[in-house]
Amino acid sequence: MLLRFLLAAATIAVFIAAGSLLPARAASLETLLAELPEGGYDERAAVVTAIAGTGDDRAVALLEALAEGDLRQMKDGGQIVRVVREGRTHTAFDPLTGAEIGEISSRAASKIRVNNKLRRAIAAALGQLTLASPDRARRLAAAASVLKTGDPEQIEALDAALETETDPEVRTAFMDARAAAVLNAARPTAEKVAAIAQLAGRNDPQVLSIITAATTSDEPAVAAAAADALDRIEQARAAWGAVQNVWYGLSLGSVLMLAAIGLAISFGVMGVINMAHGELVMLGAYTTFAVQELIRSFAPGLFEVSLLIAAPLAFLVAGAVGVGIERGVCRYLHGRPLETLLATWGISLILQQTVRSIFGPTNQQVGNPDWMSGAFEIGQLTITWNRLWILLFALAVFALLLLILKRTPAGLQMRAVTQNRRMAEAMGIRSGWVDALTFGLGAGIAGLAGVALSQIDNVSPNLGQSYIVDSFMVVVFGGVGNLWGAFAGAFTLGIVNKFLEPYAGAVLAKVLVLVFIILFIQRRPRGLFALKGRAVES
Amino acid sequence: MKADPLLDLKSKLFLALLVAAAIVVPMANLVAAPGSDFYLPSFAVALFGKYLTYALLALSVDLIWGYCGILSLGHGAFFALGGYAMGMHLMREIGPRGVYGDPVLPDFMVFLDWKELPWFWWGFDQFWFACLMVLLVPGGLAFVFGWLAFRSRVTGVYLSIITQAMTYALMLAFFRNDMGFGGNNGLTDFRDVLGFDLRSDATRAGLFVASAAALGLGYLLARRVTTSRAGKVLVSVRDAEARARFLGYRVEGYKLMVFTLSAMMAGVAGALYVPQVGIINPGEFSPANSIEIVIWVAVGGRGLLLGAVLGAILVNGAKTLLTGWVPEIWIFVLGLIFVLVTLFLPKGVLGAFGTLSWRSGGARRGASAQPAE
Numbered sequence: 017m018l019l020r021f022l023l024a025a026a027t028i029a030v031f032i033a034a035g036s037l038l039p040a041r042a043a044s045l046e047t048l049l050a051e052l053p054e055g056g057y058d059e060r061a062a063v064v065t066a067i068a069g070t071g072d073d074r075a076v077a078l079l080e081a082l083a084e085g086d087l088r089q090m091k092d093g094g095q096i097v098r099v100v101r102e103g104r105t106h107t108a109f110d111p112l113t114g115a116e117i118g119e120i121s122s123r124a125a126s127k128i129r130v131n132n133k134l135r136r137a138i139a140a141a142l143g144q145l146t147l148a149s150p151d152r153a154r155r156l157a158a159a160a161s162v163l164k165t166g167d168p169e170q171i172e173a174l175d176a177a178l179e180t181e182t183d184p185e186v187r188t189a190f191m192d193a194r195a196a197a198v199l200n201a202a203r204p205t206a207e208k209v210a211a212i213a214q215l216a217g218r219n220d221p222q223v224l225s226i227i228t229a230a231t232t233s234d235e236p237a238v239a240a241a242a243a244d245a246l247d248r249i250e251q252a253r254a255a256w257g258a259v260q261n262v263w264y265g266l267s268l269g270s271v272l273m274l275a276a277i278g279l280a281i282s283f284g285v286m287g288v289i290n291m292a293h294g295e296l297v298m299l300g301a302y303t304t305f306a307v308q309e310l311i312r313s314f315a316p317g318l319f320e321v322s323l324l325i326a327a328p329l330a331f332l333v334a335g336a337v338g339v340g341i342e343r344g345v346c347r348y349l350h351g352r353p354l355e356t357l358l359a360t361w362g363i364s365l366i367l368q369q370t371v372r373s374i375f376g377p378t379n380q381q382v383g384n385p386d387w388m389s390g391a392f393e394i395g396q397l398t399i400t401w402n403r404l405w406i407l408l409f410a411l412a413v414f415a416l417l418l419l420i421l422k423r424t425p426a427g428l429q430m431r432a433v434t435q436n437r438r439m440a441e442a443m444g445i446r447s448g449w450v451d452a453l454t455f456g457l458g459a460g461i462a463g464l465a466g467v468a469l470s471q472i473d474n475v476s477p478n479l480g481q482s483y484i485v486d487s488f489m490v491v492v493f494g495g496v497g498n499l500w501g502a503f504a505g506a507f508t509l510g511i512v513n514k515f516l517e518p519y520a521g522a523v524l525a526k527v528l529v530l531v532f533i534i535l536f537i538q539r540r541p542r543g544l545f546a547l548k549g550r551a552v553e554s
Numbered sequence: 555m556k557a558d559p560l561l562d563l564k565s566k567l568f569l570a571l572l573v574a575a576a577i578v579v580p581m582a583n584l585v586a587a588p589g590s591d592f593y594l595p596s597f598a599v600a601l602f603g604k605y606l607t608y609a610l611l612a613l614s615v616d617l618i619w620g621y622c623g624i625l626s627l628g629h630g631a632f633f634a635l636g637g638y639a640m641g642m643h644l645m646r647e648i649g650p651r652g653v654y655g656d657p658v659l660p661d662f663m664v665f666l667d668w669k670e671l672p673w674f675w676w677g678f679d680q681f682w683f684a685c686l687m688v689l690l691v692p693g694g695l696a697f698v699f700g701w702l703a704f705r706s707r708v709t710g711v712y713l714s715i716i717t718q719a720m721t722y723a724l725m726l727a728f729f730r731n732d733m734g735f736g737g738n739n740g741l742t743d744f745r746d747v748l749g750f751d752l753r754s755d756a757t758r759a760g761l762f763v764a765s766a767a768a769l770g771l772g773y774l775l776a777r778r779v780t781t782s783r784a785g786k787v788l789v790s791v792r793d794a795e796a797r798a799r800f801l802g803y804r805v806e807g808y809k810l811m812v813f814t815l816s817a818m819m820a821g822v823a824g825a826l827y828v829p830q831v832g833i834i835n836p837g838e839f840s841p842a843n844s845i846e847i848v849i850w851v852a853v854g855g856r857g858l859l860l861g862a863v864l865g866a867i868l869v870n871g872a873k874t875l876l877t878g879w880v881p882e883i884w885i886f887v888l889g890l891i892f893v894l895v896t897l898f899l900p901k902g903v904l905g906a907f908g909t910l911s912w913r914s915g916g917a918r919r920g921a922s923a924q925p926a927e
Contacts, residue, residue: 359896533716541712
């Protein structure tokens with residue numbers, strides 16, 4: 017057996033050294049195939065090893081068919097075929113080319129028998145073939161399959177492959193696979209302990225189960241090493257789990273902030289709650305949808321930049337509707353915040369139903385451009401691109417808004433009206449104009465939030481409803497008229513929510529957060545960052 | 555008539571009308587022959603009964619919003635809690651007649667493979683206990699919530715938002731199966747109440763009369779509160795809370811009293827609502843429902859108790875008719891009602907056609923009582 021393995025390894029080495037000898041290989045594969053049914057199991061095992069030695073691509077399918085017991089020899093002519101059974105019909109295929117030969121009767125061909133010894137030889141041969149494959153993906157897949165089975169027969173093949181492998185990622189995969197195989201083989205204890213150390217560096221559920229299995233090993237040293245490694249892995253997982261929660265929390269927080277920040281400034285300046293805010297978010301999402309539909313029909317090439325086109329449009333659409341709401345309704349309800357709340361609720365119903373009538377009640381498909389899809393990994397943390405972009409987008413919007421409020425004349429006037437409306441009016445600020453501007457700006461940001469949300473959530477007429485209560489909570493928690501309040505409120509609530517979720521479940525976590533806010537309001541009735549001074553009592 | 559502030563002409567008219575309705579509607583259903591011009595189908599009796607419970611609910615909101623300036627966007631929660639308390643009793647009354655035939659556990663618990671009745675279901679097999687809970691659960695929640703909120707002087711928009719958060723949180727909680735209140739499906743498949751079959755016409759008529767009686771009593775109670783000295787203080791809190799406080803009134807106490815009372819009225823309304831519609835589910839907690847209650851009050855006339863009753867019946871009547879004719883248009887109409895009423899009818903239908911002045915609050919004089927149908 018060992019001799020044959022050496023022979024096989026030598027054959028591989030010869031062929032790799034010889035480079036491409038295609039015709040010769042092809043010929044030898046065909047002759048070897050013809051030898052398959054002949055002789056005892058030992059001799060046929062040698063043939064299998066030799067087939068692996070050819071390094072021929074077609075050999076993989078051939079050996080797999082053999083292992084499955086699908087290979088048969090025709091009784092007349094001795095041709096070897098692969099038979100696929102479907103019900104009672106047997107269809108024969110050429111085992112090498114895969115070409116269909118035709119239907120045969122079940123008695124026309126006799127099965128090429130395999131026993132366990134031969135199966136092992138086949139598995140080893142398959143491992144060799146794929147581990148030495150010139151295709152990198154295939155080598156990785158082979159390593160993964162060895163890792164999964166932990167087949168000790170593959171150790172030699174892996175050693176051979178490791179000698180020639182240069183790709184670092186594949187090398188690591190081979191080492192891990194070899195470690196998994198070593199744990200199952202009759203090897204010295206020290207080698208097994210080293211194998212555990214090798215595996216502990218890698219973190220996936222499969223490795224975890226391998227190491228967990230090793231904790232029950234007969235050898236105390238191995239079991240101890242495995243238990244130790246298990247502890248370390250668990251700790252690392254807990255740490256990464258926390259990081260993951262923070263990331264999810266940041267992601268949720270960024271969405272909440274986008275949805276709430278517009279609400280916060282209009283609440284701050286005018287003291288009114290805009291119940292239609294969620295619907296303005298929804299309008300932004302539908303603007304994105306409409307832009308993408310137009311691009312699909314008229315300029316498919318622009319799809320990658322569709323969001324860049326949609327963002328300013330969504331800002332304008334939602335902003336215009338916002339100014340319309342302010343000029344048409346809120347202006348007349350000045351000083352009556354509760355009535356404004358009811359009127360804007362009515363507007364939200366109308367907007368919702370309008371969108372429902374135009375686009376229908378079902379969810380609309382908004383596509384992700386390539387740069388928004390996919391994910392990458394840092395350690396055990398998976399970060400999806402769309403979440404990352406939305407976080408960055410939210411931060412950019414926040415910074416821009418801060419800049420507008422702190423560095424522009426309009427921002428100065430807004431802050432003045434927020435702090436003391438009548439004093440600001442006395443100083444010559446046209447508070448009505450400031451109201452419309454603030455409301456429009458808040459609404460426009462809601463539109464931008466809609467563009468972002470269209471990438472991660474269902475775009476339906478109810479989109480706004482699902483965020484409105486949460487955005488209120490952010491505003492009430494953070495304090496009105498204060499951008500930093502909304503910022504801190506959104507991210508705190510996002511992270512707290514995501515940390516509670518694993519323990520309490522998503523719904524209960526949300527309920528707990530709401531109860532927490534209701535209690536928090538008792539302590540600080542004006543939020544985390546309350547305005548100070550006379551404005552408070554008005 | 556001025557001698558009796560509790561029962562002015564309007565109130566007498568309203569109560570007389572209510573008594574008339576409580577006699578005529580059941581008669582039209584039970585005595586009149588089907589097919590005759592006077593016959594009222596059974597579903598209509600249940601529908602009108604539902605309107606009466608809505609009117610009681612609107613009355614409870616008007617009591618705090620119209621007279622005390624507390625805009626609760628979570629009053630649907632008290633209504634639903636009262637409804638759940640009654641629903642739990644009705645579930646227990648099903649007994650072994652459920653699909654799974656378990657004598658103690660309601661069907662959904664058998665379905666969830668629960669072995670015994672959770673502690674918060676104990677006692678609900680007794681009607682008197684359920685009735686007590688209809689008052690105590692909403693009242694208790696309102697007391698705790700109000701005590702926390704009013705003591706910290708959470709007012710205005712902030713209060714509205716956290717009441718909304720309260721009902722939203724309850725909705726999410728009740729949607730969970732683990733809560734033990736039937737989760738998504740709520741409580742339904744009721745058989746009878748106090749041994750009377752809920753599907754029979756006589757029981758429906760009885761529930762209608764009970765609803766009318768509850769509305770009448772609720773009205774008298776609200777009237778009693780608003781015409782009393784305490785009612786005057788409430789109005790002053792509504793118009794200038796800080797001033798009332800500086801005059802030495804314990805504003806928190808008055809607010810807490812009226813808020814708790816209002817929650818209990820809402821609970822009773824919910825308890826009468828559930829047997830008439832035959833189901834209670836977590837959807838009743840949705841914030842949208844609670845805001846809708848407020849608009850009933852606004853339509854009828856805020857700060858006028860009869861306005862709330864009228865508004866609830868008008869808006870719900872319109873809803874029933876419009877959703878029957880053109881379902882898509884109802885939401886538009888509701889939205890427009892919100893906008894137009896707040897813009898053009900700040901005193902509501904009743905206030906707009908009356909001669910009273912908004913600021914005076916308290917006892918109303920000479921308002922033309924629009925008969926409530």
